[in-house]
Amino acid sequence: MSGVAGARPGAVRGAPRPAWFPAVLGVALALALTFLTLPIVAIFLDSSPARLIDALGEPAALDALWLSLRATAMSLGLILLVGTPAAYLLATRSFCGKSLVITLVELPLVLPPAVAGIALLAAVGPSGILGGAVEAAGVELALETAGVVVALTFVASPFYVRQATAAFASVDRTLLDASRTLGASEARSFLRVMIPCAMPGLTAGTALALGRALGEFGATLMFAGSFQGITQTVPLAIYDRFSTDFDSALALSAVLVAVSAAILLSVKLVQRSEALGGAAG
Amino acid sequence: MRLLALVLATAALAGAGCGDDSEAGSGKRPRLVVSAASSMTEALEACAPHFAGANVRLQFAGSDELAAQIRQGVKPDVFAAANTSLPVELHADGLLSSPVEFATNQLVLAVPRDSEIDSLGELARQDVKIAIGSASVPIGSYAREALGRLPAPQERAILDNVRSNEPDVRGIVGKLTQDAADAGFIYVTDVEATDGELRSIALPPELQPTVTYGAGVVQGAERPEQAERFVDQLLDGRCADALREAGFRPPPR
Numbered sequence: 001m002s003g004v005a006g007a008r009p010g011a012v013r014g015a016p017r018p019a020w021f022p023a024v025l026g027v028a029l030a031l032a033l034t035f036l037t038l039p040i041v042a043i044f045l046d047s048s049p050a051r052l053i054d055a056l057g058e059p060a061a062l063d064a065l066w067l068s069l070r071a072t073a074m075s076l077g078l079i080l081l082v083g084t085p086a087a088y089l090l091a092t093r094s095f096c097g098k099s100l101v102i103t104l105v106e107l108p109l110v111l112p113p114a115v116a117g118i119a120l121l122a123a124v125g126p127s128g129i130l131g132g133a134v135e136a137a138g139v140e141l142a143l144e145t146a147g148v149v150v151a152l153t154f155v156a157s158p159f160y161v162r163q164a165t166a167a168f169a170s171v172d173r174t175l176l177d178a179s180r181t182l183g184a185s186e187a188r189s190f191l192r193v194m195i196p197c198a199m200p201g202l203t204a205g206t207a208l209a210l211g212r213a214l215g216e217f218g219a220t221l222m223f224a225g226s227f228q229g230i231t232q233t234v235p236l237a238i239y240d241r242f243s244t245d246f247d248s249a250l251a252l253s254a255v256l257v258a259v260s261a262a263i264l265l266s267v268k269l270v271q272r273s274e275a276l277g278g279a280a281g
Numbered sequence: 282m283r284l285l286a287l288v289l290a291t292a293a294l295a296g297a298g299c300g301d302d303s304e305a306g307s308g309k310r311p312r313l314v315v316s317a318a319s320s321m322t323e324a325l326e327a328c329a330p331h332f333a334g335a336n337v338r339l340q341f342a343g344s345d346e347l348a349a350q351i352r353q354g355v356k357p358d359v360f361a362a363a364n365t366s367l368p369v370e371l372h373a374d375g376l377l378s379s380p381v382e383f384a385t386n387q388l389v390l391a392v393p394r395d396s397e398i399d400s401l402g403e404l405a406r407q408d409v410k411i412a413i414g415s416a417s418v419p420i421g422s423y424a425r426e427a428l429g430r431l432p433a434p435q436e437r438a439i440l441d442n443v444r445s446n447e448p449d450v451r452g453i454v455g456k457l458t459q460d461a462a463d464a465g466f467i468y469v470t471d472v473e474a475t476d477g478e479l480r481s482i483a484l485p486p487e488l489q490p491t492v493t494y495g496a497g498v499v500q501g502a503e504r505p506e507q508a509e510r511f512v513d514q515l516l517d518g519r520c521a522d523a524l525r526e527a528g529f530r531p532p533p534r
Contacts, residue, residue: 121455121459121461125459125460125461126459126460126461127459127460128459131460142456142459142460142461142462143410143412143444143445143456143461143462221447221448221452222452222455225412225444225445225446225447225452225456225461225462226415226445226446226447226448226452227443227444227445227446228446230444231445232446239448240415240417240446240448242346242349243343243345243346243348243349243417243418244345244349244417246349246352246353
């Protein structure tokens with residue numbers, strides 16, 4: 001990493017930049033900034049704080065928030081539990097077909113939510129290829145909160161696994177070797193050395209998955225339906241209100257923006273402390 | 282990364298293809314944007330390409346959602362809703378021309394083809410899962426209107442079995458064809474459009490709500506004359522024929 005970063009200033013120094021280029025860069029950034037922030041600013045300008053608090057007092061809105069938080073927490077639990085060891089394996093072993101495995105694991109990243117919804121129905125829906133097995137196990141997914149958790153997990157987990165794999169791969173292998181030389185089993189080294197060392201990356205991955213799960217809409221609607229308190233998460237509640245109560249839809253949107261901004265901010269803080277920690281070490 | 286690039290490239294090509302179709306096929310013909318209730322998808326897709334004088338771009342969604350878009354300043358040329366109240370409200374607010382009633386539809390109970398359910402009464406059974414339209418969509422309010430004419434305990438028992446309030450007809454049909462729900466309330470035309478995947482059970486006449494479709498020209502439409510002609514032939518013309526073929530009935534006289 002430091003080698004690449006060190007090479008860059010030298011290369012730039014060799015070729016003087018024309019004066020118009022920085023202007024183009026500035027204009028491009030200004031355009032991007034305006035385009036990306038204007039809709040978000042409009043959410044807050046269009047709804048008064050009083051209206052916002054009112055809308056949050058509605059039972060349906062509170063149900064949606066509570067459901068979103070519960071379903072997201074459950075899906076994050078699953079993602080961390082399964083995704084962490086899987087990412088560790090991907091980061092530390094090389095085996096035949098590994099890049100294919102990585103591509104498959106990352107595929108949901110580029111799937112449209114509607115495709116995710118159809119795919120889940122075709123796989124584990126009541127008449128999907130595994131529908132009978134799911135039913136035999138006594139689990140109901142469609143139109144149930146469990147279905148929401150499945151949808152969120154499907155779309156959000158690649159964000160975590162991808163980030164966690166990178167985090168494990170960048171841990172200095174001599175630390176792991178030292179731990180093994182001192183007699184620790186691989187499982188113990190994984191828990192006591194690898195996870196703490198990769199923690200900033202794992203946290204960032206968790207936050208990304210959290211943001212994606214909170215915002216999930218299409219797969220949830222298609223696979224799990226929309227019912228207050230059971231399957232109607234905040235994005236679905238926003239869509240439901242869009243036609244009848246635009247103010248309330250705005251207020252719920254504002255809450256989602258605030259939560260998402262808090263997530264993004266915490267990722268930045270973690271990454272900064274990681275950078276500082278790295279510099280100190 | 283390579284995969285992402287491939288997917289993006291494919292998407293770009295597909296997008297470009299669509300654009301070419303609508304523009305190139307048109308020559309210099311003007312474009313007419315029609316926002317219509319999802320329940321008319323099949324019928325209007327069959328007749329719109331034959332509309333003379335303009336390329337019709339159809340936009341389907343729940344009527345309430347389309348009305349909300351118009352309130353937010355989206356300007357299609359024609360708005361065709363699955364009820365008359367939304368067009369009348371938009372007209373009262375100066376956003377739509379005086380609406381025309383152009384078709385009627387029947388609300389039915391729909392079940393998957395091999396379902397054991399044969400009557401409305403069975404929906405009150407405890408293990409039945411029902412999908413209906415959200416209260417804000419016409420299909421949802423018609424269903425609630427019909428159920429409201431049942432004795433209160435029966436209405437209660439049926440509504441207690443509702444597991445999903447879908448934003449439009451397509452959501453309900455999807456839940457039924459995928460066996461996620463056991464029964465739902467949709468229009469008879471939606472059942473016919475599934476080509477036998479779903480079976481319709483007629484509601485007792487005393488429960489049947491009046492499902493009248495209304496359409497109008499959006500104020501500030503780019504092509505008001507063409508829009509008006511499109512509305513006219515919903516009432517009498519190629520689209521009226523397509524609607525009859527799909528199971529819609531003529532408007533009340």
